[in-house]
Structure formats: structure tokens, C-alpha cells
Amino acid sequence: MEYLNLFIKSIFVDNMIFAFFLGMCSFLAVSKNVKTAAGLGLAVIFVLGITLPLNYLLYEYILKPGALAWLNPSYASVDLSFLSYIVFIATIATFTQIVEMAVEKFAPGLYNSLGIFLPLIAVNCAILGGSLFMKERAYETLGEAFTFGLGSGVGWFLAIVCMAAIREKLAYSKIPAGLKGLGISFIITGLMGIAFMSFMGIQL
Amino acid sequence: MNTNSNVYTVIYTTILVVIVAAILAFAASALKSRQQANADLAKMKTIMMAANMGQNPDGSVDKSADFMKLYNDHITNAFVVDAEGNVVEGVDAFKDIDLKSQFSALKKGQEVKLPVYECTMDDGRKVNILAMYGAGLWGAIWGYVAVEDDNETVAGAIFDHASETPGLGAKIAEPPFYTQFRGKKLSDAGQFSSVKVIKGGANGSENGVDAISGATMTSKAVSASLEQWLGAYKAFLTGRPAAKECCGACEGDSEKECCCSENCEGECDNEPVNTEKDE
Amino acid sequence: MNKDIYTKPFFLTNPITVLVLGICSSLAVTVQLKGALVMALSVTIVTACSSLILSLLRNTIPNRVRIIVQLVVVAMFVILIDQFLQAFAYDTSKMLSVYIGLIITNCIIMGRIEAFALGNKPWPSFVDGACNGLGYGMILIIVAFFRELLGSGTLFGFQVIPASWYMENGGWYMNNGLMILPPMALILLGCVVWIQRSIQKELQEK
Numbered sequence: 118m119e120y121l122n123l124f125i126k127s128i129f130v131d132n133m134i135f136a137f138f139l140g141m142c143s144f145l146a147v148s149k150n151v152k153t154a155a156g157l158g159l160a161v162i163f164v165l166g167i168t169l170p171l172n173y174l175l176y177e178y179i180l181k182p183g184a185l186a187w188l189n190p191s192y193a194s195v196d197l198s199f200l201s202y203i204v205f206i207a208t209i210a211t212f213t214q215i216v217e218m219a220v221e222k223f224a225p226g227l228y229n230s231l232g233i234f235l236p237l238i239a240v241n242c243a244i245l246g247g248s249l250f251m252k253e254r255a256y257e258t259l260g261e262a263f264t265f266g267l268g269s270g271v272g273w274f275l276a277i278v279c280m281a282a283i284r285e286k287l288a289y290s291k292i293p294a295g296l297k298g299l300g301i302s303f304i305i306t307g308l309m310g311i312a313f314m315s316f317m318g319i320q321l
Numbered sequence: 322m323n324t325n326s327n328v329y330t331v332i333y334t335t336i337l338v339v340i341v342a343a344i345l346a347f348a349a350s351a352l353k354s355r356q357q358a359n360a361d362l363a364k365m366k367t368i369m370m371a372a373n374m375g376q377n378p379d380g381s382v383d384k385s386a387d388f389m390k391l392y393n394d395h396i397t398n399a400f401v402v403d404a405e406g407n408v409v410e411g412v413d414a415f416k417d418i419d420l421k422s423q424f425s426a427l428k429k430g431q432e433v434k435l436p437v438y439e440c441t442m443d444d445g446r447k448v449n450i451l452a453m454y455g456a457g458l459w460g461a462i463w464g465y466v467a468v469e470d471d472n473e474t475v476a477g478a479i480f481d482h483a484s485e486t487p488g489l490g491a492k493i494a495e496p497p498f499y500t501q502f503r504g505k506k507l508s509d510a511g512q513f514s515s516v517k518v519i520k521g522g523a524n525g526s527e528n529g530v531d532a533i534s535g536a537t538m539t540s541k542a543v544s545a546s547l548e549q550w551l552g553a554y555k556a557f558l559t560g561r562p563a564a565k566e567c568c569g570a571c572e573g574d575s576e577k578e579c580c581c582s583e584n585c586e587g588e589c590d591n592e593p594v595n596t597e598k599d600e
Numbered sequence: 601m602n603k604d605i606y607t608k609p610f611f612l613t614n615p616i617t618v619l620v621l622g623i624c625s626s627l628a629v630t631v632q633l634k635g636a637l638v639m640a641l642s643v644t645i646v647t648a649c650s651s652l653i654l655s656l657l658r659n660t661i662p663n664r665v666r667i668i669v670q671l672v673v674v675a676m677f678v679i680l681i682d683q684f685l686q687a688f689a690y691d692t693s694k695m696l697s698v699y700i701g702l703i704i705t706n707c708i709i710m711g712r713i714e715a716f717a718l719g720n721k722p723w724p725s726f727v728d729g730a731c732n733g734l735g736y737g738m739i740l741i742i743v744a745f746f747r748e749l750l751g752s753g754t755l756f757g758f759q760v761i762p763a764s765w766y767m768e769n770g771g772w773y774m775n776n777g778l779m780i781l782p783p784m785a786l787i788l789l790g791c792v793v794w795i796q797r798s799i800q801k802e803l804q805e806k
Contacts, residue, residue, distance in 0.1 A: 295798040307783040307784065324660065488780040
């Protein structure tokens with residue numbers, strides 16, 4: 118039950134886009150049509166779902182103050198947490214690079230639809246943001262970290278697909294010249310954010 | 322030179338990583354003591370604010386106050402108690418207790434170590450400052466509650482938060498909210514009870530304060546965390562074990578205190594401490 | 601080196617309103633001017649310094665690990681800033697929490713490194729990085745100015761709207777609670793883009 122709550126909470130209440138604006142760059146750049154948006158969304162779910170548990174393990178057993186005690190009790194005072202940003206981003210970058218190479222080699226079909234987004238994802242704030250939030254909120258088990266990662270990914274997927282669907286329709290609308298494109302996208306994202314705020318009242 | 326060969330790539334990245342790690346380790350260790358001092362000072366500030374010290378008359382922070390001096394002058398004793406109210410030896414309340422990890426222990430029903438700071442006020446009165454930590458709407462919330470030596474009246478309280486909404490939930494850290502706690506009672510119709518944050522207004526209730534309008538979730542979180550932590554401190558405050566610890570097994574007995582002292586075996590063997598306070 | 605490099609990042613190629621880079625880590629810090637200012641300065645320092653370093657290294661970086669090398673250098677500067685803030689501006693560092701770390705993935709930095717620093721000499725790269733950082737900071741401060749003024753009635757934490765105007769003191773004024781909620785940052789940003797594009801018509805999209 119706890120996991121289900123966390124999952125729903127990370128999709129709707131703590132939505133990466135609408136509550137924290139993470140991953141806005143690719144959200145605005147790749148939301149012009151639903152198909153590519155869905156491709157990028159899937160890649161984000163995948164990468165978040167894997168890198169979050171990885172970073173959780175790294176943080177819990179290497180970086181956290183006193184985390185090295187399992188190696189030798191005399192290391193209990195070592196605090197490497199100042200390295201966490203660099204380790205998190207290195208994990209993410211390496212992982213996306215490896216996955217890109219693997220997908221290209223073994224599944225060329227998938228690579229054509231999904232692989233091109235992988236390099237973009239290394240610098241997607243939602244991915245690093247997920248890891249930083251995990252550290253900040255101190256999730257306690259590997260399962261929680263995984264659930265949070267997956268939920269955040271699904272939330273991001275949902276947001277970008279909704280946005281792409283709206284923008285496809287917008288192409289046929291009459292919009293003041295200065296507001297076309299970027300301006301109206303900002304405002305629509307803002308309005309969707311206000312709509313998503315209604316989820317905040319849910320008791321989970 | 323071929324910058325694309327494997328050997329070059331590996332050597333290049335190794336050297337880069339070593340240099341970066343060295344710079345960072347140097348910076349981190351050079352700044353460590355200063356960062357620690359900042360964190361300690363921030364903690365002393367919240368503790369002293371709970372006892373209404375270093376404040377302007379309206380409860381806002383007095384920017385000229387020297388909180389380290391206030392802390393050293395007024396905190397005459399700091400110790401750690403467990404959920405049975407017994408003092409835990411060999412633990413430094415200020416340095417060793419991490420509220421975040423105690424909070425997760427509390428949630429899981431594991432053994433907790435609760436810090437208590439005994440503060441001697443300017444008029445010689447002694448108040449106990451108790452800690453609180455919980456999950457707000459967006460991130461952590463924490464605070465301290467100062468309790469008079471009758472163990473029932475709240476002398477003052479202070480709250481802080483990691484990332485509540487500015488202008489809404491963030492108002493828990495502002496004087497109009499936390500000054501409300503002064504003089505409230507930790508009791509409800511003779512029974513021990515936490516101070517409650519009541520939506521729609523407390524209407525002068527003895528153990529209730531007004532919630533922040535527009536910030537229902539944060540107000541609820543404060544109320545729930547207070548209940549959880551003061552519940553853990555209950556044994557220390559009232560001088561007898563918390564009711565649910567020992568009375569769960571004694572069904573059908575309406576007199577809970579009697580149940581605690583007479584009928585329950587095992588868990589209640591330890592003599593309640595501070596019985597003289599239990600009036 | 602011509603003067604375009606100094607002026608363009610503020611208007612014609614402003615990283616936020618034209619290139620759409622670096623929105624991620626920024627909007628949540630625009631509730632108050634103080635946070636926005638610290639964020640703007642941090643991003644400027646990181647962009648300028650990492651552009652400089654990577655421009656110096658540009659001929660030695662193995663192509664296959666290019667992205668990782670860039671990220672490591674950027675992350676190093678971000679950690680340094682984070683450590684300094686914790687040591688010298690503790691309250692601000694608490695307020696910005698994870699958003700300092702998110703500077704690493706601020707697209708402006710990677711964007712300027714890829715597009716400019718890797719193909720240009722160190723000094724122009726440094727200037728380009730700094731000006732882009734400042735162009736970004738300018739937008740951040742505009743948004744934060746309106747959000748803090750209308751949302752809390754303060755600027756840099758000082759009350760600027762007279763207390764006697766407020767309804768609870770018998771006046772007629774009330775702070776706009778909507779302004780402090782996250783989505784308003786985006787809507788304000790949309791308005792900034794609208795105004796800019798109404799003036800600079802060549803930027804309008806078809």
C-alpha cells in the first residue's frame with residue numbers, strides 16, 4: 118500500500134513538470150507531436166527507473182556520512198556526500214551512453230524510435246532531479262527509490278504526451294503573433310500546472 | 322596524437338577524475354569546519370527561539386542576538402531520553418542525535434532517542450525544550466517545543482521547514498503562527514494530549530491553535546508531527562509509560578492507569594521514572 | 601571579437617526566451633528576488649568558468665567521452681559553489697536546496713559549451729558564457745521581481761507596499777496568493793516572451 122501511495126503521489130502530486138518544472142527544456146522542444154513525445158517519455162521512464170535505484174545504492178553504501186562503515190568500522194567518520202552531484206551525474210551519463218550503444222547494436226528498430234533521445238536524457242533535469250530529491254527526502258529502501266523513480270517517469274510521460282496533444286491542436290488555432298509557439302506553450306504549461314495542483318489535496 | 326584511441330581515452334578520463342576529485346576534496350575539507358559551525362549556529366538559534374529568547378517582542382527573530390552566547394548561557398543541561406522516559410547515557414543530545422533518523426525510527430516503531438534541552442530562563446525558571454521532526458507537504462518540517470516545569474504548559478515553540486510553499490505553508494516559520502503556542506496546555510480534559518492545529522480556528526481552545534488558511538496540508542503535518550513526537554515524549558513528561566505501550570494486552574479494563582501499574586507484566590516492569598512529577 | 605558577443609545573449613539570442621534553454625532549474629527559485637539573484641550569479645559563474653576550462657581543453661578531449669568530460673567539469677564548479685554557499689551563505693543555500701545541484705543539468709551551460717566553447721578560443725568563450733549567464737539571470741530577476749512584489753508585497757524581503765494598505769489593517773489591498781504558486785512563474789514567463797516578440801518582430805514563429 119505504501120508503495121502504491123508513493124507511486125500515485127509521484128505521478129500526480131509531485132509531478133516533475135507541473136510541480137517542479139524539471140526537464141522543461143526537452144519538454145518544450147520535443148512536444149510538437151504525440152509520437153515523438155511518447156518516445157521521449159518512455160525513454161525517461163526507463164532511465165529514471167534504473168538510475169534512481171543505482172544512485173540510491175551508491176549513496177547509501179559509499180557517499181553518505183558514515184556509509185563506508187560496512188567496509189571497515191574505522192571508515193565510519195568518512196563523509197563523501199560532497200561528491201554526490203558528480204557521482205549521480207556520472208552514473209546517469211554513463212548509463213545513457215551504455216544503453217544507447219546496446220540498443221543501437223541489438224535492436225536497431227528500437228534505436229530508430231527511442232535511441233536518438235538517449236543522449237538528450239543525460240542532461241534532462243528530471244533525471245538528476247529525481248536522484249537529488251531521493252537524497253533530500255531520504256527514501257529508506259531500494260523499493261521506495263525504484264517506485265519513486267518509476268512514478269516520476271510516468272508523471273513526466275503523462276505531462277509531455279498531454280502537452281503534445283494540445284500543441285497538435287494549437288497549430289490550427291488563431292493566436293496573437295507574438296504569443297505563437299513558445300509563449301503560448303509556457304502559458305498552457307502554467308495552466309496545466311494549476312489544474313494539477315488540485316491533486317495536492319488528496320490524502321495519501 | 323590520436324585522441325580517439327582507447328588508451329588515450331582511459332588515461333585522459335583517469336587524470337581528469339583524479340584532478341577534479343583532488344580539488345573537491347581540498348575545498349570540502351577546507352570549508353567543512355565553517356559549514357559545521359553554520360549548521361550548529363542555525364540549530365542553536367531554533368532551540369533558543371523555542372524558549373522565546375533572542376526574539377523581538379512580536380516574536381520575530383532579533384537580528385542582533387548572539388545565539389551561540391544565549392545557548393551557552395542558558396542551556397544548563399542537555400540529555401537524551403528514550404520512549405520510556407529513561408535517560409540514555411553516553412549520547413550527546415546536540416551532536417549525536419539526527420532528528421531525521423529518529424523520525425524514521427519513530428515511524429517504524431523502533432527504539433528512539435529523544436533530545437531534551439534544559440533551559441534556565443532569566444527569572445530562574447527551568448523549561449525543557451523538546452524536538453519535533455516530520456514530513457510537510459513538499460519536504461521536511463522540524464521544530465522545538467519548550468515546556469514549563471509543570472510538564473504541561475507550553476512556554477513557546479518554533480518551526481522551520483525545508484521547502485514549504487512560500488507565503489502559505491512557509492508561514493509556520495513566522496511569528497503569528499508559532500507565538501500562538503505560548504501558554505497552551507498539553508492536556509485535554511485531564512488526559513495528556515498534544516497541541517492541535519485546528520482548521521477554521523481554535524476559538525481560544527486550551528490545547529489548540531489556528532491553522533494557516535490556504536495551507537491545510539502543512540498545518541495538518543505540523544499537528545500530526547507534534548502528536549507523534551509529544552506522544553513519544555509522553556513518558557518523560559508525565560513520568561509514566563505511554564498508554565499503548567503496556568495497556569494493549571489488558572482488554573476490558575477501562576481504568577488505564579490501573580491497568581498499567583497492576584495488570585500488565587513484562588513491559589511495565591521498569592519503575593516509572595519521575596513519579597513525583599505525576600500529580 | 602565583435603561586440604555582438606556581448607549584446608546578443610541579452611535580447612536576440614536570450615537563452616531563456618529565444619533559445620529555450622535552462623528553464624528547468626530556474627523557475628522554482630523565482631518566488632523571491634534573493635534566491636533568483638543568487639541563482640543567476642551561480643549560473644553565470646559556472647557557465648563562464650566551465651566554458652573557459654573546456655575551451656582550453658578543446659583539442660585534447662577524446663570525442664567518445666566528450667559529454668562525460670563536460671559534465672565532470674561542470675559538476676566540479678557546481679559542487680564548489682554549493683560548498684561555498686554552505687560555508688558563507690548558509691540560509692540561502694538552505695533555501696535553494698536541490699536547485700543548486702540542478703545547475704549541472706542546466707541546458708544553457710551544456711548548450712554554450714557544445715555550440716561555442718568547443719570551437720572558440722578561451723577568452724571569447726569565457727565572455728560568451730558570462731553574457732549568456734547574465735542574459736538568463738536578467739529574465740529570472742524580471743520574473744522574480746513581479747512574483748515577490750505582487751505575491752508577498754516585498755522586494756528582497758523588505759516590505760514595499762505600505763502596511764496600512766492591507767485589508768487586515770483596514771485598507772483595500774491584498775497580496776495575490778496565486779503569484780507565489782509555481783505555475784505563475786510559467787505564465788509570467790509567457791508574458792515576457794509575448795512582450796519581447798511584439799517588439800522584436802523577427803523572432804515571431806509562423
